Amino acid sequence: MKLDHDCVRETLLSIEENELTTEYRMITLLKNPRLDQFSPDIIFHVLQTLESAGFIRGEEIKLPGGNFNFVIKEMTWQGHAFLDNIRDDAVWKEVNELSSKFESVSLNVLAETAASLLKERLGN
Structure with missing residues (x-):
C-alpha cells in the first residue's frame, strides 16, 4: 500500500489535538473529522509507518476474528518536529x-x- 502523505499530516494533527493523558485506540482517532476522507486501512497503514519511523509510540493489537487495532501512546519529539x-x-x-x-x-x-x-x- 502506498503511503498517503496527506493522511500522515492529518493523522499527526489529529493525534496532537487529543490530550494524551492516557493511550487511546485507533477507533477513537477515526472519529476525528480530519480523517473522514481516509479509509481505516489507510489510517492503520499510516499509524504503522509513523510508529516504525519513530514519529509516534504505539502498538498494533490483534483482535478476535483476525482484525487489528492500534493503540497510540504518544507522539515522539521527532514526530512533533516533523509536524511543526x-x-x-x-x-x-x-x-x-x-x-x-x-x-x-x-x-x-x-x-x-x-x-x-x-x-x-x-x-x-
Missing part, C-alpha cells in the same frame, strides 16, 4: 507541489523540504 515543519498550510501545499514532480518521496525528504522552506521564509 509541515503544520502551516502554505508550507504543506508547497511541499506537496514540489514532491508531486517525483513518483515517490520519503517522509524524511518531506520533512527536510519543509524545514528548508521554513528556513528560507525565516531568512536563514
Whole structure:
C-alpha cells in the first residue's frame, strides 16, 4: 500500500489535538473529522509507518476474528518536529507541489523540504 502523505499530516494533527493523558485506540482517532476522507486501512497503514519511523509510540493489537487495532501512546519529539515543519498550510501545499514532480518521496525528504522552506521564509 502506498503511503498517503496527506493522511500522515492529518493523522499527526489529529493525534496532537487529543490530550494524551492516557493511550487511546485507533477507533477513537477515526472519529476525528480530519480523517473522514481516509479509509481505516489507510489510517492503520499510516499509524504503522509513523510508529516504525519513530514519529509516534504505539502498538498494533490483534483482535478476535483476525482484525487489528492500534493503540497510540504518544507522539515522539521527532514526530512533533516533523509536524511543526509541515503544520502551516502554505508550507504543506508547497511541499506537496514540489514532491508531486517525483513518483515517490520519503517522509524524511518531506520533512527536510519543509524545514528548508521554513528556513528560507525565516531568512536563514
